[in-house]
Amino acid sequence: MKDRYPTKKIFVGGVAVGGDAPISVQSMTYSTTSDIEATVEQINRLHFAGADMVRVAVPQMEDALALQEIKKRISIPLIADIHFHYKLALEAAKWVDCIRFNPGNIGDKSKIKEIVKACQDRSLPIRIGVNAGSLEKEFDQKYGATAQGMVASAEYNIKYLEDLGFNDIKISLKASDVDRTVDAYRMLRPKNNYPFHLGVTEAGTLFHATIKSSIGLGALLLDGIGDTMRVSITGELEEEINVARAIIKDSGRSRDGLNIISCPTCGRIEADLVTAVEEVEKRTAHIKTPMNVSVMGCVVNAIGEAKHADVAIAYGKGSGLVMVKGEVVAKLPEKELVDRFVQEVEKFAEENA
Ligand code: SF4
Numbered sequence: 001m002k003d004r005y006p007t008k009k010i011f012v013g014g015v016a017v018g019g020d021a022p023i024s025v026q027s028m029t030y031s032t033t034s035d036i037e038a039t040v041e042q043i044n045r046l047h048f049a050g051a052d053m054v055r056v057a058v059p060q061m062e063d064a065l066a067l068q069e070i071k072k073r074i075s076i077p078l079i080a081d082i083h084f085h086y087k088l089a090l091e092a093a094k095w096v097d098c099i100r101f102n103p104g105n106i107g108d109k110s111k112i113k114e115i116v117k118a119c120q121d122r123s124l125p126i127r128i129g130v131n132a133g134s135l136e137k138e139f140d141q142k143y144g145a146t147a148q149g150m151v152a153s154a155e156y157n158i159k160y161l162e163d164l165g166f167n168d169i170k171i172s173l174k175a176s177d178v179d180r181t182v183d184a185y186r187m188l189r190p191k192n193n194y195p196f197h198l199g200v201t202e203a204g205t206l207f208h209a210t211i212k213s214s215i216g217l218g219a220l221l222l223d224g225i226g227d228t229m230r231v232s233i234t235g236e237l238e239e240e241i242n243v244a245r246a247i248i249k250d251s252g253r254s255r256d257g258l259n260i261i262s263c264p265t266c267g268r269i270e271a272d273l274v275t276a277v278e279e280v281e282k283r284t285a286h287i288k289t290p291m292n293v294s295v296m297g298c299v300v301n302a303i304g305e306a307k308h309a310d311v312a313i314a315y316g317k318g319s320g321l322v323m324v325k326g327e328v329v330a331k332l333p334e335k336e337l338v339d340r341f342v343q344e345v346e347k348f349a350e351e352n353a
Pocket of ligand 1 (some may be wrong): 263264266267268269271296297298299300301302
């Protein structure tokens with residue numbers, strides 16, 4: 001795995017993005033933002049699920065005006081997503097922690113200057129969010145909705161802000177397929193050191209979005225590219241956070257929590273392993289201490305895996321072993337194994353926190 005690309009560190013509220021900061025996870029609410037109750041409820045759900053920051057759409061002035069009250073009632077950084085109307089950005093900038101807008105779709109330079117000044121006054125970063133589906137006309141005509149077009153748009157928007165003396169910037173380059181998304185991020189990465197917000201946009205339902213995001217964002221993370229990310233899923237809010245966290249962890253960019261090794265379907269399994277692993281996942285989801293555990297269905301590979309695991313179960317017929325660091329600590333009937341395993345995991349986590 002390559003080292004992480006050395007990017008500038010910026011701050012979205014209290015959350016650092018880029019540099020040596022952990023890769024953060026974000027999502028977006030689907031309520032009408034001016035419906036304050038619904039928006040606060042969704043933001044709090046995302047916060048509880050483990051989001052580091054949340055973005056809300058601001059298409060109307062009533063949405064921008066709702067941000068003051070929303071901000072009072074949440075304790076996670078808030079990002080306003082603005083298109084076309086600079087007055088929405090000016091109102092939002094009074095309350096939020098970051099603005100997502102592209103200078104290219106605001107138009108008039110004096111209006112862009114006003115937004116930049118409002119962000120400078122409150123030390124707010126700006127995300128330039130390039131989307132292959134809405135490139136500025138000139139880049140769309142010249143390159144079409146390609147990775148080259150996305151990179152050209154990003155460079156144009158970056159220069160716009162830099163020329164105004166603004167460089168608290170993060171950048172996203174999203175397309176609805178993995179290929180263009182990965183190409184665009186890889187192409188732009190060596191050209192500046194701003195932190196990157198990763199995402200494959202409009203990626204579909206949980207199943208397909210998980211696969212597209214795992215391939216695309218996983219490949220970029222292995223390349224050392226990516227400082228914050230959103231997994232886009234046509235689904236429930238919490239799913240985006242769970243999948244994003246899993247991609248960061250399984251790409252090796254975070255060691256937090258359990259790395260669970262378990263058997264695939266196999267004719268030698270001597271227990272209800274699916275239920276056991278699901279229960280283990282659920283009951284240990286709160287643990288942050290990095291550790292390797294294995295839940296194995298028979299003795300063939302169980303002892304070998306257990307030697308590399310901090311805590312392990314090896315199932316046999318009607319009973320099994322619980323092991324810690326390769327040493328057997330209990331031999332129990334099948335129905336008691338998960339309870340004892342979870343106890344040992346919690347103990348190990350506490351001792352090694
Ligand atoms: S450890 Fe046993 S049950 Fe698991 S995959 Fe290997 S042979 Fe199958």
